[in-house]
Amino acid sequence: MVQSESCLFRRHAEGPVLTASDWPYPINTVFNPGATSHEQETVLLCRVEDRQGVSHLTVARSRNGRTDWSIDPQPLIDADPDDPASCWGAEDPRVTRLEELGCWAITYTVYGPAGPAVALALTEDFRTLTPKGVILPPENKNASLFPRRVDGDFVLLHRPVSAASDTADIWLSRSSSLDSWTIAEPVLRSRRGPAWDAVRIGAGPPPIATSRGWLLVYHGVKAGAGTQVYRAGLALLDLERPERVLRRSTQWVLSPSTRYERQGDVPNVVFPTGMVHRLDTGDLDLYYGAADTSIGLATAKLDEVLDFLWDCEPVDNGL
Template sequence: MVAEPTAARLDGAGELTDLFTRSSHNPLLTAADWPYPANSVLNPAAAQADDETVLVCRVEDRRGISHLSVARSSDGETGWRVDPLPLIGPAVHGEQSRWGVEDPRLTWLADQACWALTYTAYGPAGPAVAIATTTDFRAVTSLGVVLPAEDKNASLLPERVGGDYLIFHRPMSVAPGRADVWCSRSPDLRSWRDPRLVLSTRPGAWWDHQRVGMGPPPLRTPHGWLGLYHGIKELAGGKVYRMGVVLLDLLDPAIVLRRGDDWVLGPATGYERTGDAPNVVFPTGLVHDPGRDRLRVYYGAADTCVAMASAGYSELLDYVLACPEPDPRRPW
C-alpha cells in the first residue's frame, strides 16, 4: 500500500518534523513596534524589493478600524523599520471603507513595472475587493473598489493568462456560513468577468470544511501555480484557521491539479493560540529566495501579531506533487 503524503516528515534523527519551520524571532511584529497607538498588527502582504523585505500590514487601531502600514527589514526577520504614517487609510474609498481597509496581498506586475496591492475595503455594505498600485511603498495609485460586497481574500496572479489578469477571490456563498475560492478575469484590473469556482470547502469533519480563501499570490513553478490557502473548521470551542497547499494548472488556473489533504501549518504556539481571535494562522505574504531554495510565508497569528514560517521550495513542491489529484466523484 502506498503511503499518503503528509505535511510532516522524519528528519535525520528519525524525529517527526513539519514542512514549515517557524522563525525563532516570532512574533516578528506586534502593536508595540508601531510609532503610534494600535491594538494589533496582522495579515501582512509581503514583497522582496531590491535588498529588503517589505511587509504591508493590516494595523487595527483602538477604535477597531484598520489601515495599511509598511514595515521593512534587510533580512525579513529582524531589524524592522516601521513607516511613521499609514500607506492606505480607511477614508480612501469613502463609505465603502468606512470601517477600515484590511488583509492585503502584493503582486509584482512586470508588464506595468509596479506592485499591485489587493485588499479588503470594509463598509456598511460588507467587505469588498479594492486594488491599488505602487512602485515604492510610499505612495499608491488607487484603482478603487473593483469587486463589490460581499467579497474578500483577493490575490492576483503575477502575469496575464490568455491575455487577461486573473484574480482569486472569495465571495460569500448562498449556503449559510460557507465560502469558496473563485477566480475572475480582467483586461485592465478594473472590470472583472467570467467568475469560476476554483477551490471548494470539504464537507463533514475536514479541517477546511467551513470556509477557504486564497493566501498570497500563487507562485509559478514548472509544474503549475503553487498556492497557499487558509481553511476554517468550526469546533465546539470556536473556529480554527490553518494553512493548506494547492497546485493549479498553468494555462487554466481554475483547474486544481493537486490539493493536500493535510494542513501544512496550524496554530500550535502561544502567539497563534492566544489573541483577539484564538487559534488562527492566516497566510497573506510569500517571498521566494531561489538562491537558498527557501520560501518565507508571512502570516497573521491569532489576529494579533505578525509571524513567519519557512520551508524548502523543492521540498514543498515535491510534497504537493505527491498529493491527490482531484477525484471527479467528489466536487472538492
C-alpha cells in the same frame, strides 16, 4: 513520502517577527501582511488595527525579513470616513509584482456598511499609490492577483459570498485591464464533514509559478466546540488553466500550536497572506497573521513543498 507539518514549514525561532510593541504609534494589533521584495529589502504591508477597532495598512521594511524592521510613521492606505465603501477600514492586503506594468498591485479588503469589498491600488515604491478603487463589490474578500497574465488576461482569486450559498469558497475572475472583471468561476471549494477546511476557505499570498503549476497557499476553517480554528493548506493549479486544480493537500501544513497563535484577539488562527520566494536559497518565507494579534513567519524549501504536493492524490478540480 508525506512530511509532517513540523518538517515542511519551520517557524521563526524567536516567535512573531512583528507585534504592536514594535509600532511607532499606539495600536492594538498588527497582522495579515502582504509581502514582497523591493530594493534588497523585505517589504510587509501590514494590517494594523487601531484602538478604535478600525484597520489601516502600514509598510514595514527589513534587510533580512526577520529583524530590525523600519516601520513607516503613517499608513499607506487608511480608512476614508467620506467613502461608504471603506469608512470602516482597509484590511488583509496581498501584494503582487506585475513586471508587465513595472509596479506592484495591492489587492485588499475595504469595509463599510454594505460589507467587505475588494479594492486595488498600484505602487512603484510603497510610498505613493495609484488607487483603482473597488473592483469587486460586497460581499467579497481574500483577493489575490496572479503575477502575470494567463491566456491574455490578468487573473484574480477571491471569495464571494451570497445569501443563496452556505459556503465560502475560492473563485476566479479575469480582466484585460485590471478595471472590469468577469463573472466568477469556481476553483476550490471547502470540504464537507470533519475536514480542517470544511467551514470556509480563502486564497492566501499571490500564487507562485513553478515547473509543476501555480503554487497556492490557502487558509481553511474548522468549527470546534465554541470556537473556530484557522489553518493553512496547499494546492497546485494548472499554469495555463488556473481554474483547474492539479493537487490539493488533504492535511494542513501550518496550524495554531504556539502561544502567540493560540492566544490573542481571535484565538487559534494562522492566516497566511504574504510569501517571498528567496531565489538564492530556494526558501519560501510565509508571513501570516497569528491570532489576529501579531505577525508570524514560517519557512519551507520550495522543492520540498512541491514534492509534498505531488505526492498528494491527483485531482481534476477542487470542487
